[in-house]
Amino acid sequence: MSEGAAKKEEKPGKFQAIRGTRDLLPPETALWNRVEQTAREIFGTFGYGEIRPPIFEPTELFARAVGGETDIVSKEMYTFVDRSEKLELHTSIGNLGVFLQKVRQLYKSGEISQESQDQMGLELVENQSKKVNDLLAGTSKSEDASRDIYTLIMLFEALRLGNDISLRPEATASACRAYIEHNMQQLPQPVKLYYMGPMFRRERPQKGRYRQFYQIGAEVLGGTDAPAIDAEVIEMVMTFFEKLELKGVQLSVNSIGCRECRPKYVELLRAELLKVKDKLGPDSQRRIDTNPLRVLDSKVKEEQAIIEKLPRIGDHLCKQCADHYAAVKRELDLRGVKYRENWRLVRGLDYYMRTTFEITAQGLGSQDAVCGGGRYDGLVELLGGPPTKGIGFAIGEDRLILSLQESGKAPVAQGRDVYIAWMGENARGTAVRAAKALRSAGFSVELPPVEQKFGKALGQADKLGAKYALILGDNEVTSGEWTLKTLADGTQQKLTEPQLLDFLRKS
RNA sequence: GUGGGAGUAGCUCAGCUGGUAGAGCGUCGGUCUGUGGCACCGAAUGUCGCGGGUUCAAGCCCCGUCUCCCACCCCA
Numbered sequence: 001m002s003e004g005a006a007k008k009e010e011k012p013g014k015f016q017a018i019r020g021t022r023d024l025l026p027p028e029t030a031l032w033n034r035v036e037q038t039a040r041e042i043f044g045t046f047g048y049g050e051i052r053p054p055i056f057e058p059t060e061l062f063a064r065a066v067g068g069e070t071d072i073v074s075k076e077m078y079t080f081v082d083r084s085e086k087l088e089l090h091t092s093i094g095n096l097g098v099f100l101q102k103v104r105q106l107y108k109s110g111e112i113s114q115e116s117q118d119q120m121g122l123e124l125v126e127n128q129s130k131k132v133n134d135l136l137a138g139t140s141k142s143e144d145a146s147r148d149i150y151t152l153i154m155l156f157e158a159l160r161l162g163n164d165i166s167l168r169p170e171a172t173a174s175a176c177r178a179y180i181e182h183n184m185q186q187l188p189q190p191v192k193l194y195y196m197g198p199m200f201r202r203e204r205p206q207k208g209r210y211r212q213f214y215q216i217g218a219e220v221l222g223g224t225d226a227p228a229i230d231a232e233v234i235e236m237v238m239t240f241f242e243k244l245e246l247k248g249v250q251l252s253v254n255s256i257g258c259r260e261c262r263p264k265y266v267e268l269l270r271a272e273l274l275k276v277k278d279k280l281g282p283d284s285q286r287r288i289d290t291n292p293l294r295v296l297d298s299k300v301k302e303e304q305a306i307i308e309k310l311p312r313i314g315d316h317l318c319k320q321c322a323d324h325y326a327a328v329k330r331e332l333d334l335r336g337v338k339y340r341e342n343w344r345l346v347r348g349l350d351y352y353m354r355t356t357f358e359i360t361a362q363g364l365g366s367q368d369a370v371c372g373g374g375r376y377d378g379l380v381e382l383l384g385g386p387p388t389k390g391i392g393f394a395i396g397e398d399r400l401i402l403s404l405q406e407s408g409k410a411p412v413a414q415g416r417d418v419y420i421a422w423m424g425e426n427a428r429g430t431a432v433r434a435a436k437a438l439r440s441a442g443f444s445v446e447l448p449p450v451e452q453k454f455g456k457a458l459g460q461a462d463k464l465g466a467k468y469a470l471i472l473g474d475n476e477v478t479s480g481e482w483t484l485k486t487l488a489d490g491t492q493q494k495l496t497e498p499q500l501l502d503f504l505r506k507s
Numbered sequence: 508g509u510g511g512g513a514g515u516a517g518c519u520c521a522g523c524u525g526g527u528a529g530a531g532c533g534u535c536g537g538u539c540u541g542u543g544g545c546a547c548c549g550a551a552u553g554u555c556g557c558g559g560g561u562u563c564a565a566g567c568c569c570c571g572u573c574u575c576c577c578a579c580c581c582c583a
Contacts, residue, residue, distance in 0.1 A: 019574070066583055076581070170583040199583085204508080206577065215583095283580070299579085348582055366578065394583075423541070458543035473541060487543070
């Protein structure tokens with residue numbers, strides 16, 4: 001019986017990343033860094049600044065932004081109560097005074113959930129408390145003191161500590177919240193922001209869809225809704241993708257009208273859909289009620305011919321919207337941005353209006369959109385801010401990376417510049433100093449922690465993909481001339497420390 | 508949430524109609540204590556995803572469950 005076997009018995013069950021999450025590891029993370037760095041560069045050239053909103057926000061913020069009707073709020077967000085303890089309820093009359101004291105404190109320190117505060121303000125608590133105190137002190141004038149106590153207890157039963165918060169499913173709502181919170185309407189308009197980071201959605205994973213996924217996005221808030229802004233936003237994403245050499249990029253654009261013309265079109269569409277209802281599948285039939293626009297992006301083959309004959313929103317835009325859309329297209333042409341019009345491109349949520357766009361790339365299976373965006377002029381106001389124009393997009397970074405990998409753009413493992421092959425205690429100190437000098441000059445250096453056989457050291461250098469091996473033994477320490485071996489061709493040369501640094505800088 | 512496919516060594520996978528677990532690559536060691544890639548030799552690593560059932564006997568058959576993949580739903 002080996003020790004290993006005995007230990008195994010005590011080994012706890014394996015931990016693994018929870019469903020829909022994963023580790024990003026080297027060398028893949030090098031690609032992630034390149035993508036993110038490129039985004040910073042490009043967005044910077046368009047005058048955008050970075051915003052880093054919190055990972056979680058009140059559930060209500062996201063719920064209001066997406067409009068509480070869809071599945072999104074009900075089951076696709078990671079929602080929890082940030083402090084789920086319950087108030088210990090003292091039902092005996094004698095303790096009630098202490099309990100009330102505590103409730104009052106909690107109110108003042110803001111630890112009662114917003115929901116509970118809405119139901120039962122501090123005023124009500126004070127009011128009821130006073131009655132109870134009077135009762136306890138025997139000075140009650142209430143005819144029905146026991147009923148007051150009962151009411152109070154019932155109210156406290158419903159009292160909850162902690163607020164509903166959610167992990168952010170997207171960042172647009174946060175950006176808008178921040179715009180309002182920091183009075184950014186007083187800055188020069190428009191305010192141009194970009195962000196990148198993890199988002200969370202409680203969905204069934206599939207290709208390019210994870211529960212913790214990453215987005216890179218940008219928002220333009222405030223100022224005008226001039227078509228040039230729409231076009232420049234799109235131009236920026238396309239420039240970014242070009243710089244990354246993303247393959248098979250296709251931009252689709254559309255206009256979905258405004259609060260004036262869209263509802264009329266939706267009703268027309270609904271009426272037309274009802275005429276052909278029995279030819280549609282169950283999903284589409286359901287959408288006639290819930291969200292007729294979404295029938296347009298049905299993937300069911302048999303429905304395609306029917307959908308093509310439906311009325312198109314482009315023919316039903318109001319004059320302002322039609323003009324705006326035409327101008328956006330002109331501005332895109334002006335910038336040399338190639339696009340395809342897709343009248344069936346709709347966004348799922350109410351707050352989108354006018355310009356919508358989507359970018360697809362190759363190698364992504366059925367989830368092939370890498371970027372989606374659009375104009376959302378009413379959103380800031382909906383969240384309690386001033387009337388504000390807005391437009392933005394979000395890039396699915398996971399999918400972007402996936403597409404880059406599929407097209408063979410994956411980076412190679414990062415090698416070291418120099419591997420220090422040192423031998424003997426005499427060389428040890430020299431090796432440490434050499435490593436320090438080389439690293440501070442910016443080179444990546446591998447310094448073996450323990451002495452190795454020389455042949456093995458070179459073998460390690462090779463496996464790690466080092467460009468050079470710096471050989472330090474008794475000879476080098478005595479003479480002060482170090483040996484540098486070029487691994488690729490096996491040549492070597494003798495160099496003093498300054499010569500070595502000089503040589504490496506030039507190579 | 509729904510449907511289909513799949514889980515065997517670190518990785519890629521083989522394993523016949525049930526009969527006690529294998530290869531290649533990788534890792535580590537040796538040949539080889541001042542010269543790497545090559546070659547040869549050797550070693551380690553598996554509760555065959557997990558739990559239950561059938562059987563004298565289960566990686567293989569049955570049931571459940573978890574995870575992954577693909578698609579649907581949804582899509583911020």
